[in-house]
Amino acid sequence: MTAYKSLEALRKRASVLGNAVGILHWDQETMMPEGVAPGRARDLAELSLMIHEIETDERLPDLLAEAEAQQDQLNPWQKANLREMRHYYVHANATPAELVEKIVIARSDSATTWKEARSANDFKRLAPKLEVLFNLQREVATIKSEALGVTLYEALLDEYDPGRREKQIDALFDDLAGFLPAFTREVMDKQACGPAVLQPQGPFPIAVQEKLSRRVMEILDFPFDRGRLDTAAHPFSGGAEGDNRITTRYEEDDFTKSLMAVIHETGHALYEDGRPGEWRGQPVGESRGMTLHESQSLLLEMQAARSEEFIRYLAPITREILGGSGPAWEADNLLRLYRKVEPGLIRVYADEVTYPLHVILRYKLEKAIVADEIRANDLPAAWNEMMEKYLGITPPNDTDGVMQDVHWPEGLLGYFPTYSLGALAAAQIFAAATEAAPDILPGLAGGNFKPLYGWLDDNIRSLGCLYTADELIEKATGAPLGTEAYKKAVRARYLD
């Protein structure tokens, strides 16, 4: 027990530093005066180093071994906590310090070049930087795959979604890749025969949009006494344990994007807020990886908030706060607007039907990158070919093609699949919830999220990392993560 308690104390300290980093990062993106940037970057690097030092503390191997040998003295939560501590340990200690340092430099170089190359539409400038970064990431993957006993790609993915396997993703994504292109055409044909979609006409002053955001967050029971909404150039959901700060940005001529973005980030925040409080500061009290996290934001945004029930409730509130009138503000039009399906170039603007195709494309390419089967220079051609294959469009330039996302220039390989795995999980969880609790949909129709949250609290939020992501999904929904609920949901929404 003593070894386990020592491990808890170390994690507790790391979590306090993590909270400080979280608030300093939030401050950096929302409040910090510009001239402070270099000093803040140095401070954040030093604090991250301090966390890393705790995670590579020389006492850890013995403490972990001893605690694991005495596992039968631990209760299930403590056991799960110990499992997660081991997970942290493997990731922090697998990679030698020199390699970590090389990656920090290569990442900064590549991310900086990405900004310039993107505005100049000059992928050739970015390619050599990506090549360097990818080579280093392959080194990491090789080392971690041995430590974890998994494939190279899984070794990278494991940091974002522990335990996830390629085979499972392949099967799910092949299924979607077979289904979605034809389904997209079918939906588009149907929508072409329906009424035109009207865009409410602005401008919508930012202060008024912010008022709408807060009103909707109140409806969603966002805990404003334990969180904030602010504006940031690159919106994110952050803060610290028990202090969830979400951000958004507003466009004066279109309120619709920001509104759903706020609901999305609220989903992330509510997942964080619902974590088991008695495990604050411990790994088992954390959220369960990016697939689950994305499932919680998408469940709120795509499943609950775009339901007919909620849009009909939301329409008059939106109209009143923004001072709109006319047919563009009717619930029927808002429903059409929020359900318009159309292949586009840009992932972040994609609708829920075409979005997975963007992700599948990236997944296939990054598997090839990790397997060293493709050179950075060949990415644009491969990208454009797959865009044509999956979405039927070819990017007119690399800026709106292979260079649109910051992920690869930042060295984030293995992150993309969690977006669509999260979408599948969201559909599956929402279906299970609404079946188990028949008052959820009538609740949404009256702006009452409590029935939904009651189920989510019991089955997802309060469980932290007690189970693996897949165990959690299967326990909550009665089935392993699959595509059926998602396909059923989009068929019902877009074709019935």
Add this chain to the structure above:
Amino acid sequence: MTAYKSLEALRKRASVLGNAVGILHWDQETMMPEGVAPGRARDLAELSLMIHEIETDERLPDLLAEAEAQQDQLNPWQKANLREMRHYYVHANATPAELVEKIVIARSDSATTWKEARSANDFKRLAPKLEVLFNLQREVATIKSEALGVTLYEALLDEYDPGRREKQIDALFDDLAGFLPAFTREVMDKQACGPAVLQPQGPFPIAVQEKLSRRVMEILDFPFDRGRLDTAAHPFSGGAEGDNRITTRYEEDDFTKSLMAVIHETGHALYEDGRPGEWRGQPVGESRGMTLHESQSLLLEMQAARSEEFIRYLAPITREILGGSGPAWEADNLLRLYRKVEPGLIRVYADEVTYPLHVILRYKLEKAIVADEIRANDLPAAWNEMMEKYLGITPPNDTDGVMQDVHWPEGLLGYFPTYSLGALAAAQIFAAATEAAPDILPGLAGGNFKPLYGWLDDNIRSLGCLYTADELIEKATGAPLGTEAYKKAVRARYLD
């Protein structure tokens, strides 16, 4: 040199944690949602503990001894840095951990009780808590006085104003105590014969007052790219190195207090901002104690901003932004308003002539407390007696008497004198500056602070802790800290 470099690395890390604490504290007072308070308090306590661990690192005694033995290899800045490291070490290591912990508990208990006792005007409730805290502080004073070779009171004072001696304060304060009561009456008699002071009539919406604050801060060259102005219930100047965040609060019916409070905090911020950048993160790069700090805020507020030159420049700006008109808004009236002398009960509302008398009273009482010559229970009577003696008024209750300040309930003994020592220093420094640089006063008349700042940068701000506070004052002004410049300044301002 190696020992010295190791010491620098330790201090650097402590300063990064200090910066995090600074921003988290700022956030707590300005942005943080209420419900986060308990978690934030725990995080701040843990971060403070981490700083304390660095300051009590077991390698320090050897490292300090070795570096001190090799002092001849250090340049003057490094030598001063080492001296300040020793100072940190003595304060952090003198007090045993159990005593520190007892004080944390007693302080929290006494500060909480103070709030209740104050609103209930019930000093009897507070007295036993104060007694406990004072006893513990006397223990600290005893231990530190041995470590530092100074008197008990000096041992406490040393944390706020290193090297300051009781004898020096006694002499300065006796001088002021002899001068000020008669001078106050003389000024009041004179002002009674002058024109009535008119109070500009509000309400002044907070948004407009904030606009005025920002305008005035721009005139004062506040570096908004390295700092912020926000609102807080208990205004302070804080933030992190290179990131100076000041706060204020507004009263809708009176803009005059907040305006000068903002100028005061700007003075603190500019001192911080002017610290030697190449010594960021090191003790020698820090500001030189509370007397110097207060001298910089008061120099801006009392000497520069209340000068006839600047008030004449400020009056039309104030009138325009606040939309005022009539005789109350004329520069002559604003001058009278900002120079009204009248003994009052409350220190923080006192004018610059009667303010030192409030401080002297507290100084004498806390010397008696530290010497164990007075019981907490006897403080109200002693307080009221001295109020009558120095200011000619007797508080009608203890809430507006002995319980008005948070300092003693917070265990801050030895802090009060720095306010008035700072006022003396401000007058002396301003006199030296305006004599050395004749363009300072004409500058203020045109809202141009650059001549003043040029002199302050060279002689105060950029010197950090290279010298002791007294050395710094003597080098800058050509004389030891005294009362002459202050007396000359108030005579000129109030009687001529």
